Amino acid sequence: MSDAQPAAQQVPDKPNVPTSIFLVSYPKIVYLYPTWIASLIAGIYLLIQKNEVTTQTSGVALIFLGLIAVNLVVLAFDFPRTTSLTLFFFCVAVAVILWSVFKFNPDILPAVTNILKRLRPFCNSAFYFCFFTILTVIYIGVLISVQFDYWEVRPNELLHHHGVLSDLERYSAPHLRIEKEITDVFEYFLLRGGRLILHPTQERRAIVLDNVFFINSKESQITRMLGALQVQVRKD
Numbered sequence: 001m002s003d004a005q006p007a008a009q010q011v012p013d014k015p016n017v018p019t020s021i022f023l024v025s026y027p028k029i030v031y032l033y034p035t036w037i038a039s040l041i042a043g044i045y046l047l048i049q050k051n052e053v054t055t056q057t058s059g060v061a062l063i064f065l066g067l068i069a070v071n072l073v074v075l076a077f078d079f080p081r082t083t084s085l086t087l088f089f090f091c092v093a094v095a096v097i098l099w100s101v102f103k104f105n106p107d108i109l110p111a112v113t114n115i116l117k118r119l120r121p122f123c124n125s126a127f128y129f130c131f132f133t134i135l136t137v138i139y140i141g142v143l144i145s146v147q148f149d150y151w152e153v154r155p156n157e158l159l160h161h162h163g164v165l166s167d168l169e170r171y172s173a174p175h176l177r178i179e180k181e182i183t184d185v186f187e188y189f190l191l192r193g194g195r196l197i198l199h200p201t202q203e204r205r206a207i208v209l210d211n212v213f214f215i216n217s218k219e220s221q222i223t224r225m226l227g228a229l230q231v232q233v234r235k236d
Contacts, residue, residue, distance in 0.1 A: 017225050023151040023196065023218060025209040027142060028075050031190050035068045036135045043128030051124040061121040064128070074186040151198075151209065153222050158200055158207075171200035176226060180219045183210075192216065 042060050049057055079088060148166075152159040158171040177199035187193040194215035198207040212218060 018221055019154065021153040021218060021221050021225065023153065023209055023212055024146050025149075026146065026193075026211040026213065028187075028211060029138060030142065030211065031074055031187055031193070032071050032135060033139075034190070035064075035071045036132060036139070038064055038067050039128045039132040039135070042123075043125045043132060046123070046125035046128060053120075053122050055120075058120040058122055061123050064123070065121065074184070074190070078184045079186055080183055151207070153225070155225055158198065160207075171203060173200065173226065175201040176222075178219060178222055180215060182215070187211070188215075 042064050045060060046057060051057075073088075148164055149162045152161060153176070154173060156173055158173045158176060160169040160171075161167075162169075179197035179199070181195040181197065182188050183195050184193075191211075192214045193211050196209045196212050196215060196219065198209070200207065
């Protein structure tokens, strides 16, 4: 009877290491969810107020416009550092101060004060509900589309699932290098989003995944999974 040949096998060193980690790159429109929620709340409020034009309903419209303006700024520009974030809040503070000055001191610049007095936007509940419905349909489309394009990290390989017919690309993962970038502090605040850059073994082209949710958790899980591998000798 011959001796069994030893076999080398890679196994996790720690019991709580995940066996696979899924990475999804989302479009930037997902960061509009604060405006999406606000449109629903505003629509319900206007419906309760029976769509009457009052100071309160005009205030709701102003708040909604301000929120969507901030949301669009987040989508249009990147704020990668604290200095840019400080500059943004400084501009907001200056705008609020100027508005307060013209509001409580109307004689400083009468022309500007008259414009502010006439600024009473109004939207009925139908507008807010339509806005909410449009974004809901888009979000449903996004959730469906990402089911056909995502990445899966395993202890020994990196898989790219894409296409309606579930096409699959495989890359070697044991020596996978990972880079994490927080490209926008607002995006990180909203959904803990960021950029992951994957460098598979023997691949010249880096794989860049933008808008990965909970990026710190994902990076930590991948690091633990790949760092917990060891080569053990097993006898059959």
